[in-house]
Amino acid sequence: MEKAKAKARVRHPAWFRDYARLERDAVEINFYNNHDVPGLLQTQRRTRALYEMRKPLLSEDIIEQRVASRMDRQEILTRWPLPMVTAVIEEVVLRRPIGGLDVHREQLERLIKLGRLRNVELQVMPTDRVEHAGMGGAFVLLIPKGKTQVGYTEAQNSSRLISDAEEVRILAARYGSIRAQALTPSESLDLMEDLLGEP
Template identity: 40%
Template sequence: MTHGTDGIDSTTYGTFGNGGTGRTESEPHYNLKMFGEVVKTFRKRARLTQEEFATLVRYSLETIASIEQGRRLPPADFPERADSLLDAFGVILAAAKHLTRRKGLASWFRQWALLELGALSLYTYECRLIPGLLQTPAYARTLFADRLPPLDDEQIEARLAARLERQELLRNRPNTAFTFILEEHLFLRQLGGEEVTRELIDHILDLSELRNVDVQIMPLVRHHHAAIDGPMQLLETQEHQWFGYLEGQMYGQFISDPKVVSMIQMRCASMPSQALSLDESKSLMRRMRGAR
């Protein structure tokens, strides 16, 4: 199973999703960083500041900075504009091809994983297991250890290390709003045992204190539920475009169709009022943990 509702397809990277699977790919940031260095080199060759280049190429300074730092996927028309403006001999266009042609990486997931790096907001509803961004090492290790077909010890450690690295998104992107709505039964299942669950709840409570992280619990009994069809994610880019992501046992689906994205937006908009409030959710987690 992919178990990957938090942005990286674990069937290809094998590490960053919620549960992790078999195959692995090279670190996804690498190609972005290389592309950013190429753009920066030609910009400096043209004796342009980031501000001047941003104006000429008609993108925000923040977008240009993110591209050069390897933190986001360039917009579709950026490589051609930049290559022409900087007289880059086709080098920027050639470098951009490596961002979209990655062996074994499905196109729908590649788009989501790269967009996530520069997202303004990321909304996650999960009813199967705790999202990868919120998992503790012990919880993640349980998922990897229980996977079928089985992983060996080296594969488990590699996937665990990559998952922990990915979780830095929550702290490294303080201007990105992360919203999680989790079903109460995810904690009551006690995956990994009581101690693993208590540690998990403490970890999520700590993360919920971050200004850019909201965690709400959907109670077991709820007469109205907008996401009864299953887990979903919604992402807003720096250009205020919206995309969705849906996932099953083996595959995920990147959603760009405005009609479908609008449906996901409506469901996401309804969920916070149906879930417990932020304070009520924290109180419930403390009670489930056994706090007095």
């Protein structure tokens, strides 16, 4: 198993490695996601479904490696000292049954469970908001231990690690606005439980 995990890390796309290293040492991680659930919060079956639908197609070997690697990263959520993790997820993401209804329900259950952890705060951005500070797309803000805050963006297999202080400040201000426009963590958990109860 350890050999498989090590292999998965080695085979990770090169553009992701710097971010993964910083994430591993982070004391705070903040996600804004507009298309999917952040990788750290995904179930194994949802992760697999996402890689299986990728176009052009990935080989079974690559899918297995990437699923194993993503699951391995999730130890961050429970490893002491616990990082503070916040995430704002679009409501539409919570309504899109990626992988089928069973996989989708399992993902909602996991989000509800994670949202009750002391170090995790999840918020939902309702679809009916008339103002939305996150229209520029998804991003991550994180603070590695003993270092200054950095940003990270990723789209269409291209990524950018942002260390320029002014750019990071703008992202942080934007994230503050996004959180203010979203449902509170308590309201968000209530919405997820409602969605879970829908037929």
